[in-house]
Amino acid sequence: MSDRGDPWVRTVLRDAFSRLASPGTWQLAAVGMAGGRAGSWLSGASCDSSFQIGSVTKTFTALLLATMAVDGRVALEDPVSRYLPEAGPSGIRLVDLATHTSGYPRIPRSIKARMLLRLRDPYALVRDRHVDRAVRKLSPRLGPGPHPFEYSNFGYGVLSRALAAAGGQAFGALLRQDVLGPLGLEEKIALETDADPGHRRLFGHNLGGQEVEHWHNPALPGAGFLFSSAEGMGIYLRANLVPENTKLKAAFELVHQPLQVAEPGMQVGLGWLVRDTDDGPVHWHNGGTAGFGSFIGLDLARSVGVAVLMSRRHMDDLDEAAMGAISVLRQP
Numbered sequence: 001m002s003d004r005g006d007p008w009v010r011t012v013l014r015d016a017f018s019r020l021a022s023p024g025t026w027q028l029a030a031v032g033m034a035g036g037r038a039g040s041w042l043s044g045a046s047c048d049s050s051f052q053i054g055s056v057t058k059t060f061t062a063l064l065l066a067t068m069a070v071d072g073r074v075a076l077e078d079p080v081s082r083y084l085p086e087a088g089p090s091g092i093r094l095v096d097l098a099t100h101t102s103g104y105p106r107i108p109r110s111i112k113a114r115m116l117l118r119l120r121d122p123y124a125l126v127r128d129r130h131v132d133r134a135v136r137k138l139s140p141r142l143g144p145g146p147h148p149f150e151y152s153n154f155g156y157g158v159l160s161r162a163l164a165a166a167g168g169q170a171f172g173a174l175l176r177q178d179v180l181g182p183l184g185l186e187e188k189i190a191l192e193t194d195a196d197p198g199h200r201r202l203f204g205h206n207l208g209g210q211e212v213e214h215w216h217n218p219a220l221p222g223a224g225f226l227f228s229s230a231e232g233m234g235i236y237l238r239a240n241l242v243p244e245n246t247k248l249k250a251a252f253e254l255v256h257q258p259l260q261v262a263e264p265g266m267q268v269g270l271g272w273l274v275r276d277t278d279d280g281p282v283h284w285h286n287g288g289t290a291g292f293g294s295f296i297g298l299d300l301a302r303s304v305g306v307a308v309l310m311s312r313r314h315m316d317d318l319d320e321a322a323m324g325a326i327s328v329l330r331q332p
Contacts, residue, residue: 004047005039009329013041016325017308025209026312027051027202029230030322033237034304034329040230050190050200050227051309052214053294054287058156059255060179060189061222062098062271064163066251067178074166076270080158083165086136087158091144097159098270099260101146104155108134111154120290123217131157131219149262153223160222171221182247183239188232192216192225201227202311204291209312212291224287228294233307237296240283241303256283256300272298279330282323288314295322304329 004010013030021028023044029051031040040047068074074083076095080102081087096102107115114130115122135158164171167178172191180186190196192214203211217225228236239245243252258267258274258281267274272283284297293314296307306325310318 006037007039009034009037009039010041012325012328013039013306016306016321016328017041018043020310020312020317020321022209022312026205026310028308028310028312029233030306030308030325031230031234031237032306032325032329033234033241034302038234038238040234042230045202045230045309045311047231048188048198048200048229049202050196050229051202051294051311052204052289052292053226053228053233053309054215054224054289054292054314055153056228056285056287056294056296057222057224057226059271059285059296060175060226061156061160061163062255062269063248063251064175064179065094065098065159066254066270067248068163068166070250070254074163080139080162083162084135084158086132087139088136090139090142092139092142093145094159094162095259095270096145096147097152097155097162099146099268100149100151100155100262101260101268102152102155102158103142103145103147103150104138104152104158105150106152107154108138110134110137121213121215123215123220126217126219128161128219131161146260149260149268153220156223157217157220160220163222172225179248183235185232185235188229188235190227192221192227194227200229204289205312206291207313207315212313214291215289224289228309230307230309233296233309237298237305237307240298241300241305277323277327279327282326284319284323286314286319293318295319297322297326299326299330302330
């Protein structure tokens with residue numbers, strides 16, 4: 001095990017996550033910040049070990065949308081059909097995709113049928129033509145948004161395709177150019193399609209500790225296709241908490257705004273879920289693949305945040321531990 005930074009922050013992280021660690025089996029890396037204090041706690045990993053972050057990718061996709069909106073290349077209210085003609089005259093907007101209020105299901109049945117062909121890597125056999133076909137079939141049934149909140153991996157995949165069309169280049173290249181590069185994350189956060197010459201990517205594990213394959217997501221990349229190190233998540237955490245020190249201040253302010261009610265006690269902004277707590281709102285997102293779990297949470301008012309990566313399948317205990325660490329870091 002290893003740790004760095006402020007001793008108090010390290011202790012909070014150790015106390016929160018040590019019960020989830022299994023250094024002889026899977027790896028865990030946590031970073032935390034409270035005001036000007038920052039620290040990390042690592043179990044079986046190094047600061048540059050690379051974890052698949054699953055749906056935490058959606059916060060980066062949303063930040064790309066916000067960056068393009070701030071620059072005037074798109075508008076949040078733009079109809080999806082402006083960039084993806086297969087969406088037809090449905091009236092679904094980019095903002096509806098980003099807030100899970102488009103009316104698209106989590107995964108359409110036709111896409112789910114493809115996923116069942118390779119359960120160990122379910123998105124790998126989903127191709128662009130399958131997504132286009134599903135968009136053409138579903139969109140005419142939907143009126144203008146916002147619709148009631150329904151978390152949608154498919155919707156975020158469609159969003160990434162629309163942004164790529166608007167930007168005139170592949171989604172990954174656009175994300176690297178407009179988000180990862182300006183934040184200094186090009187060497188810390190990797191696209192699924194990037195090479196791994198340093199062999200920093202960890203194997204994932206199921207709940208029994210057995211190694212499992214990485215997931216691949218060629219047709220719906222905005223829903224989840226990034227790898228990150230603890231160092232990368234630390235930089236991203238600080239950028240969210242102190243956006244005025246970045247080149248993307250206006251975009252961060254935009255993604256942090258709650259826009260729709262998701263459920264009682266929970267709102268949703270661009271990418272971020274916002275949970276009401278007794279001590280104020282927490283912006284958060286988690287992620288899970290067959291062999292990895294992740295969580296990031298922010299108390300923007302107190303400049304407190306926690307991010308944790310684990311090479312074990314996601315379970316609710318990871319989110320609970322992270323929220324517990326945030327509660328302690330709120331009260332130094």
